[in-house]
Amino acid sequence: MILVTGGAGYIGSHLVMALLEKGQNVIVFDSLELGHIETIETLQKYGNLKFIKGNLRNLDEIRGVFMSNKDIEAVVHFAAYSQVAESVKNPQKYYYNNVYGTLNLLNAMLEFGVKKIVFSSTAATYGEPEYTPIDEKHPQNPINPYGNSKLMVEKIMDDYDRAYGLKSVRLRYFNVAGADSKARIGEWHEPETHLIPNVLKATPDKSFKMFGDDYNTPDGTCIRDYINVEDLAQAHVLALEYLKNGGETNFFNLGTKNGNSVKEVFSVCEDVKGCEIPLEICPRREGDPAILVADNTKAKKTLDWEPKNDLRYSVETAYHYEFKNKG
Numbered sequence: 001m002i003l004v005t006g007g008a009g010y011i012g013s014h015l016v017m018a019l020l021e022k023g024q025n026v027i028v029f030d031s032l033e034l035g036h037i038e039t040i041e042t043l044q045k046y047g048n049l050k051f052i053k054g055n056l057r058n059l060d061e062i063r064g065v066f067m068s069n070k071d072i073e074a075v076v077h078f079a080a081y082s083q084v085a086e087s088v089k090n091p092q093k094y095y096y097n098n099v100y101g102t103l104n105l106l107n108a109m110l111e112f113g114v115k116k117i118v119f120s121s122t123a124a125t126y127g128e129p130e131y132t133p134i135d136e137k138h139p140q141n142p143i144n145p146y147g148n149s150k151l152m153v154e155k156i157m158d159d160y161d162r163a164y165g166l167k168s169v170r171l172r173y174f175n176v177a178g179a180d181s182k183a184r185i186g187e188w189h190e191p192e193t194h195l196i197p198n199v200l201k202a203t204p205d206k207s208f209k210m211f212g213d214d215y216n217t218p219d220g221t222c223i224r225d226y227i228n229v230e231d232l233a234q235a236h237v238l239a240l241e242y243l244k245n246g247g248e249t250n251f252f253n254l255g256t257k258n259g260n261s262v263k264e265v266f267s268v269c270e271d272v273k274g275c276e277i278p279l280e281i282c283p284r285r286e287g288d289p290a291i292l293v294a295d296n297t298k299a300k301k302t303l304d305w306e307p308k309n310d311l312r313y314s315v316e317t318a319y320h321y322e323f324k325n326k327g
């Protein structure tokens with residue numbers, strides 16, 4: 001049995017789908033603060049999924065999950081808040097949820113002897129890039145409370161390995177994109193802060209806002225590494241296997257090693273949608289580096305992972321999901 005925290009959310013639900021399709025039994029623990037019961041109901045059609053509504057900030061609720069499910073072998077931990085701007089305004093909310101919530105989870109795991117965890121970390125732990133593409137040796141100097149909260153958890157996990165033998169794999173995602181290939185589940189954030197769904201959703205009344213076209217990049221817009229959500233889910237499946245086979249605590253970048261500019265993404269979205277998308281060029285936002293691209297060599301070598309889907313596929317699946325579910 002695999003316990004997935006945050007499995008009612010965007011990325012977690014895609015891992016749950018991948019696990020269920022492999023015949024794996026899964027428990028999702030989610031507060032539904034940001035996730036959706038409809039996502040759980042969809043997932044339950046595809047395999048043996050138990051859903052437990054609960055909050056990691058409540059130690060008893062997460063202890064209860066381990067107490068009544070003695071067959072949990074490993075945990076995949078997605079549950080967190082992840083909006084950078086909100087974390088700057090309200091760091092308390094972020095440290096309380098992302099750090100304290102994780103401490104409750106880890107302490108419950110130790111109490112019940114579960115010692116394998118895969119953790120959703122982020123490129124935001126690196127901060128302002130010193131070189132590109134970013135490999136795992138790049139210094140970790142986050143520039144906002146969200147990134148700090150994730151780095152703190154990474155450090156706690158190292159200490160818990162040294163002291164208690166808890167083995168972790170920390171997966172540092174770059175920009176996650178796309179939806180399930182059959183449009184059963186997809187990206188559903190409220191509010192939505194990510195590029196592709198926002199471009200696809202733009203209307204003449206609410207044009208897409210492009211922040212900054214004067215960066216030091218070939219077309220002046222920021223370059224990011226868009227990793228497809230199903231490729232990302234597959235990396236989690238491999239990370240679980242790695243831990244099951246006795247792998248040591250480790251950390252990996254998950255990206256494609258290819259950068260795409262905001263203008264490139266915008267033009268792929270127009271192409272997929274088959275129409276012009278209303279656009280407004282706005283000033284730069286604070287804290288957006290010009291280029292963020294992952295060196296993914298380590299994940300390829302150690303986990304035998306290979307991202308298969310390109311940007312266009314992510315945009316197509318995101319569009320199909322939007323179109324199918326929201327008309």
Ligand SMILES: NC(=O)c1ccc[n+]([C@@H]2O[C@H](COP(=O)([O-])OP(=O)(O)OC[C@H]3O[C@@H](n4cnc5c(N)ncnc54)[C@H](O)[C@@H]3O)[C@@H](O)[C@H]2O)c1
Pocket residue numbers: 005006007008009010011012029030031032033034035036054055056057077078079080081082097101120121122123172173174175176177188189
């Ligand atoms: N989306 C990205 O591009 C991206 C990039 C880097 C890292 N990440 C990380 O990946 C993880 C998943 O991101 P997502 O985009 O799927 O987010 P999401 O908001 O869609 O999903 C997070 C889920 O966690 C649940 N949750 C939050 N706090 C909880 C708590 N205290 N107890 C129980 N459940 C709780 C929410 O209800 C939600 O269902 C996060 O940890 C995020 O920081 C995401």
